[in-house]
Amino acid sequence: MRLTLALLAAAAAWHACAQDTRHVTEPVIPPSCAVLAARLASAGGRTLAGADEDKLDTGRIQGAIDGCARGRAVELKAARGQDAFLSGPLQLRDGVTLRVDGGAILFGSRNPRDYDLRPGSCGIVDRDGHGCKALIGGDGVAHAAVMGDGVIDGRGWATLIGTNVTWWELAERARAGGFQNCPRLIVVSHSTDFTLYRITLKNSGNFHVYFDSGDGFTAWGVVIDTPETARNTDGIDPSRSRNVTIEHCWIHTGDDHVAIKAAGHSSHITVAHNHFYTGHGMSIGSETSGGASNIRVTDLSIDGADNGIRIKSNSGRGGVVEDVVYSDVCIRGTRDPILMDTDYAHYGRGGTSIPVFTGIDLRDVRVQGGGRITLQGYDETHRLGMTLDGVQVDSDPAQVVASHADLVLGPGPVNFRPSGPDVTLREAARAGAPEACQGKFVPMPGEGPDQR
DSSP, rough: OOOOOOHHHHHHHHHHHOSSSOOOOOOOOOOOOEEEEEBOEETTEEOOOGTTTTTTOHHHHHHHHHHTTTEEHHHHHHHHBBOOOEOOOOEEEOOOEEOOOOEEEEOOSSOGGGGSSSSOOOOSSEOOOOOOOOOOESSBSSSSEEESSEEEEOTTBOOOOTTOOHHHHHHHHHGGGEEEOOOOSSEEESEOOEEEEEEEEESSSSSSSEEEEEEEEEEEEEEOOOOOTTTOSSSSSEEEEEEOOOOOOSOOOOSSSSEBSSSSEEEEEEEEEEEEEESSSSEOOOOOTTTTEEEEEEEEEESSEEEEEEEEETTTTTOOOEEEEEEEEESSSSEEEEEEEOOOOOGOOOOOEEEEEEEEEEEEEESSSSEEEEESSSSSOOOEEEEEEEESSSSSSEEEESSEEEEEEEEOBBOOOOOOOOEEEEEEEEEEEEOOOTTTOOOOOTTTOOOO
């Protein structure tokens, strides 16, 4: 049945309101309340001399943050040939910005004892995990921020003081069983209007950014640059939160580029104008037990990743994921460019929290280089409901796997036809050219022109 023009207009307005409900514009760096000059020199911008590893700046940085007036910034600045700061965990305060200037580097300490939540709890593999404080944390803060054109570097690759392992080697050891206790770079919880702006984040021991149980989070112009081999180094993870905007970011990492987690409800999230490189994709899950909804992903390139557009959950942590729209997405050289996985095996099976993915729309999506497409509902009752509108694959997919799914093709062109057990198709796709992807694939900041 055709919608009237009025109903179409109403539907368009409703979809526009489904994203971040705030009016988000480019952030502005506030004036400084204190300027701290670097006292250490980096070794080629990568690390510190061994003799400097006990010269912590934690106290003077935290003291400046604690004494700063709301609406102002503590500025870390390179000076007189010295460019480096060394810190253990720092705590953000209401209304205060930590600013790392261009040319300055804030290094995370390599001493696990600096991050201990309990004596000896950080820098080990155990049965519990969650034994480390973050390098930068905030709990119950409002209007805090981390900004600037400098670098925050967790040095996940470097050997920990008093041990013979790195943070990343601990993560690899945990594959055999247990949980690695490695610090995240930035964790902000139960907070409102947290902002990341123009900062470069590198080499975190675990997740780079985790925003949990908050209302209002903006990441704008952020660069995350960590090797693809660094396990569990997610880029930006909003969890149990609402009103989130991630815009104009470049993310190259060893796990999910963005993972929207929903152990509690996550909603009204905008991911726009971003470039992703190696990593595990634009993800929702695997925690979806609290439900995720009202999510808009637009103007995205994914280049050389393991996964592209991915929603993942299973019967141990499932819930309803609905009203999710991906539009204007270009994916290249990716093993699993579209992956709807309701039986994500990483955390086991056999629970009663069954995932349902419904109202999932892909509009103007182009896949270059083939890959595997998975459109998987959980069972005949808990089905995948999805629309493919202008979704085209340049070369034949290596495999299209579909099951327990109700799929709509069109009205834009779709050049493959999913089929499989318990799959229904409603086809209204017309012929047409694929999404152009002109200018979509760009190098990471600081790298040369893309030659591919």
